[in-house]
Amino acid sequence: MKRRTLITGWLVATLAATAPAWAQVGPSPGEAAAYSGLHAAAQQGDAAKIARLAASGAALNATDARGRTPLHVATFARQREAIRALVKAGADINRLENDRYDAVTIASVADDEESLRLLLQLGASAKQTTSRYDGTALIAAAHLGHDGVVRQLIAAGAPLDHVNNLHWTATIESIVLGDGGARHQSTLKALIDAGANLQLADRTGQTPLALARSRGYSAMVAMLEKAGGQ
Structure with missing residues (x-):
């Protein structure tokens, strides 16, 4: 268990350190x-x-x-x-740019609920695999605790249990890359209520419940225990 915790901690720290190089890149003022x-x-x-x-x-x-x-x-x-x-x-409407982001994921990462709502109304898909992580807009939004965006994407049929190339789901990212605060709790609740699989583990075998416990996220632990997480 200690080795698993060290591996997960190293991965989270590595992602935090490299995030700017791997994030979306909007037009600079000069480009615009x-x-x-x-x-x-x-x-x-x-x-x-x-x-x-x-x-x-x-x-x-x-x-x-x-x-x-x-x-x-x-x-x-x-x-x-x-x-x-x-x-x-x-x-x-569903085209990917060079870093493999579509408009839906761009709006989701920006916490831009109005643009996302419009894109979905116009026929954009919430189901695409996007980014260098082979993730989805839902995973990106869950990572950031954009709970309103998460609810929109779930309603639009986003895949709840997609596993990215880090072996993380939206549920796992809401915990391991979140801060345990109100918006990440709301994000996790939306995923649980929608029927996300709470038994899917990370590549070290830790379930969402184990990950929440290891971080001391008591509110998340209570939600997952109530929902039958193990």
Whole structure:
């Protein structure tokens, strides 16, 4: 058990140290200022210009140096009318950029519930495998304790028990990468209520309940025990 705890602790610490290099990368101010065409219109939220450019044959899924389409740019910028205009014109709503993030995951990581709600209403999928971790938007949101986002994604059919390449589920990430506070507790409750598998363990064999106990997250422990976690 001590060795397992050391391994898990090392992995969490390693992730914390390398997170900036592995995280989503939105357009920098310099990149945004240099945009033209649809990328510029998306960044600025100019829906009328998007419609005009689309009607004239502009490439809706053109990419910048990091593989971001105008839709990715609009999502990073929280430009919801631009999102709507791009999708109406035929932009690929589920496309991945170079780091393998889609618009749904971008909005989820940003805790941008309004943009996420719009994307899902427009037909975006909550089921895609995204990121270098082979994860999902739900796993990313659970990691961050974005409980409202988590509830939206669950309602949209996000896979509750997807296991990423760290061998973690959304339930496990809500514990091992969370702080045990109110929003991570709310996230865990949403996953439990939705029927997430509480017996799926990490690669060292520790279940969500064991992980919560090892961190002293008493509220999470109580929830998991009540739900039948072992």
